[in-house]
Amino acid sequence: MGDRYSFSLTTFSPSGKLVQIEYALNAVSQGITSIGIKSTNGIVIATEKKTPSVLVDDSTLEKVAPICATIGVVYSGMGPDARLLIAKARKAAQAYKRVYMEDPPVAIMVQEIAAVMQEYTQSGGVRPFGVSLLVAGWDAHRGHSLYQVDPSGTYFGWKATAIGKNMLNAKTFLEKRYAESLELDDAIHTAIQTLKEGIEGQLDASALEIGIITTDHAVGAGVETHPHADSDGMRFRKLLPHQIKDYLDNVA
Amino acid sequence: MSIMAYNGASVVAMKGKNCVAIASDRRFGVQALTVSCDFQKIFKVNDRLFYGLAGLGTDVQTLSERFRFKSNMYKLREERDLEPKTFAHMVSSTLYEKRFGPYFVEPVVAGLDKKGEPFVCSTDLIGCINFAKDFVVAGTASQNLYGMCETVWREDLEPEELFEAVSQALLNAVDRDCLSGWGAVVHIITPEKIITRTLKGRMD
Numbered sequence: 135m136g137d138r139y140s141f142s143l144t145t146f147s148p149s150g151k152l153v154q155i156e157y158a159l160n161a162v163s164q165g166i167t168s169i170g171i172k173s174t175n176g177i178v179i180a181t182e183k184k185t186p187s188v189l190v191d192d193s194t195l196e197k198v199a200p201i202c203a204t205i206g207v208v209y210s211g212m213g214p215d216a217r218l219l220i221a222k223a224r225k226a227a228q229a230y231k232r233v234y235m236e237d238p239p240v241a242i243m244v245q246e247i248a249a250v251m252q253e254y255t256q257s258g259g260v261r262p263f264g265v266s267l268l269v270a271g272w273d274a275h276r277g278h279s280l281y282q283v284d285p286s287g288t289y290f291g292w293k294a295t296a297i298g299k300n301m302l303n304a305k306t307f308l309e310k311r312y313a314e315s316l317e318l319d320d321a322i323h324t325a326i327q328t329l330k331e332g333i334e335g336q337l338d339a340s341a342l343e344i345g346i347i348t349t350d351h352a353v354g355a356g357v358e359t360h361p362h363a364d365s366d367g368m369r370f371r372k373l374l375p376h377q378i379k380d381y382l383d384n385v386a
Numbered sequence: 387m388s389i390m391a392y393n394g395a396s397v398v399a400m401k402g403k404n405c406v407a408i409a410s411d412r413r414f415g416v417q418a419l420t421v422s423c424d425f426q427k428i429f430k431v432n433d434r435l436f437y438g439l440a441g442l443g444t445d446v447q448t449l450s451e452r453f454r455f456k457s458n459m460y461k462l463r464e465e466r467d468l469e470p471k472t473f474a475h476m477v478s479s480t481l482y483e484k485r486f487g488p489y490f491v492e493p494v495v496a497g498l499d500k501k502g503e504p505f506v507c508s509t510d511l512i513g514c515i516n517f518a519k520d521f522v523v524a525g526t527a528s529q530n531l532y533g534m535c536e537t538v539w540r541e542d543l544e545p546e547e548l549f550e551a552v553s554q555a556l557l558n559a560v561d562r563d564c565l566s567g568w569g570a571v572v573h574i575i576t577p578e579k580i581i582t583r584t585l586k587g588r589m590d
Contacts, residue, residue: 235475242464275466 139259154262155255158285161264165210167298167332168197169325170268171308172280176318176368177270177347179208179280180325181298182333184341198345198372202227203359204237205271206345206370210298212264219263223247237359240271244281244289252287262286266297270347272368278347300332307331318348326385339379345372353377389490390441390511392417394565395427396525397438398556399496400539401504401518402548405576408436408496408506409556411525412569412584414443423568423589426450431457432467433580435497436573437477440525441511442490449489452480470497470505474515481513488512492524502577521555527566530559545574545581557587 144154168181185192197216198208201223209216226246230238238246247267254260262285272278282297283289294312296304311324322344330337346354347368354371373381394415399408414425428438429450437453439446456476457468468476474495481489494508508522509515516522521539523531534555543551553572560566570585 233476233479234472236472239464245463275464 141258142256143259143261144255152255152286155286158262158264159266162211162266162285162297163299163301165212165265165298166197167296167300167304167329168208168210168268169294169296169304169308169328170208170270170280170282170292171294171312171316171321171325172278172292173316173318173321174314175349176321177278177280178318178321178325178344179206179268179270179346180322180329180342180344181208181210182329182337182341183343192340196343198343200345200357200370200372201243201269201271202231202237203357203363203369204273204347204367205240205243205269206347206372207270208268208343208345209265210301211266215263216265216267219247219250219265219267222250231360235360237273237363239273239275240269240279240281241273241276243271244269244283248283248287248289250287251283251285255286268295268297270345271370272347274364274367278368296328304328304332318346322346322381323385326381330385337382339382340375342378342382343372344378344381345370387417390492391526391565393441393443394526394563395440395443395446396523396527396531396556396560396563396566397427397440397492397494398521398523398531398535398552398559399438399494399506399508400521400535400543400548400552400555401506402574403542403544404498404502404504405545405548405574406496406498406504406506407548407552407572407574408438408494409552409570409572410438410440411527411556411560411566412571413565413567415565418564420568426571428571428573429453431473431497432461434499434575434577435468435470435473435495436575437473437496438494438524439491440494440528441492445489445491449480449491449493453477456480467500469499470495470507471499473497474505474507474509474517478509478513478515481509481511485512492528494522494524496575498575498577525566527559527563530562531555534559545576549574549581549583553583553585557585561588 414422
């Protein structure tokens with residue numbers, strides 16, 4: 135692809151904007167809302183798994199995905215683009231481990247993902263990614279952190295945020311409900327409530343995907359890390375359907 | 387003759403009570419001819435992490451420059467200091483990259499982790515790490531050093547006691563090795579400071 139298209143398709147407009155990135159952000163705004171909330175003892179990221187028909191087997195769709203034992207992501211926007219980024223992020227995490235025998239710190243992982251996304255705004259013959267990612271993770275140096283990465287490659291650290299279709303209303307909702315003293319269980323409830331606000335009709339437990347950064351290494355499902363890892367650190371775990379149902383029942 | 391014994395070198399590191407010691411000889415020779423008696427074999431990564439390289443002189447110098455590059459990049463990227471264990475794995479993967487055309491060095495790593503715990507380890511020339519509870523040795527006098535360390539090392543030696551132990555171990559080991567010696571350098575790393583002393587042993 136690069137040999138015929140040695141020039142970038144993302145070019146400046148007279149006003150100094152990169153319109154392709156603006157359009158990519160529009161693609162993200164059409165995506166299903168995703169929420170991320172940091173609490174005192176963990177982080178929750180959540181989204182709704184919306185499929186075009188009841189006939190779709192939604193167990194084959196994974197929107198909240200682990201990158202390594204201590205980092206997970208959720209996306210809003212184009213699924214295929216997200217899958218590519220998740221694959222690259224997973225590979226980058228293992229490459230880091232090959233050298234240092236440790237999971238990468240969240241900030242380093244975010245920088246790597248952002249660098250890839252930026253690359254696609256300046257390389258020949260490619261278009262920007264049509265996704266924004268919420269990256270939640272833990273490392274011994276900075277503790278637990280939540281980042282948003284945009285199609286341009288910009289990244290921000292957040293205490294609580296929303297991306298996708300309903301992000302403006304959701305962020306207003308979160309601004310009212312977020313407190314520094316929030317604990318993980320409350321954060322999960324708040325995340326579910328925020329998602330509920332954005333949809334008409336009922337929120338089904340099987341349509342919710344929730345991932346958490348937590349000190350409980352056995353809750354839900356997650357990736358195993360190597361034996362020498364920090365045994366008192368936090369891990370990324372995906373809540374199992376029955377656990378999600380319990381939280382949902384408490385919210386209703 | 388063995389390429390690892392071409393220039394001659396000896397390095398030793400020991401754990402103490404909330405401190406570590408790392409020491410080396412200072413000789414640089416070309417087989418039997420001694421060319422220099424102030425050849426640096428121990429290098430600082432940060433105030434709590436040192437490493438030593440025994441083996442072929444050119445590889446000692448090249449690797450120390452490569453490790454300086456890698457650890458500087460790490461510090462800039464990660465905005466934190468390297469932990470001893472992390473550095474040890476970095477050394478291991480750097481050496482294994484050259485599995486079928488290796489660097490002829492035997493590294494020794496000594497430091498305090500961020501909690502102040504003493505750490506020592508050594509690797510072979512292709513990166514197999516030996517995490518030790520007590521001491522590690524490397525170089526042309528390594529067999530002698532094993533015997534000396536086994537004799538003088540005890541658990542929980544205070545910094546000054548540790549200095550005596552590692553100095554005696556090194557000095558007497560290199561005296562029985564024609565390719566190591568011509569002076570010694572000893573670093574004691576404690577949470578508060580680094581004590582560096584240069585020893586004049588038998589200059590032969």
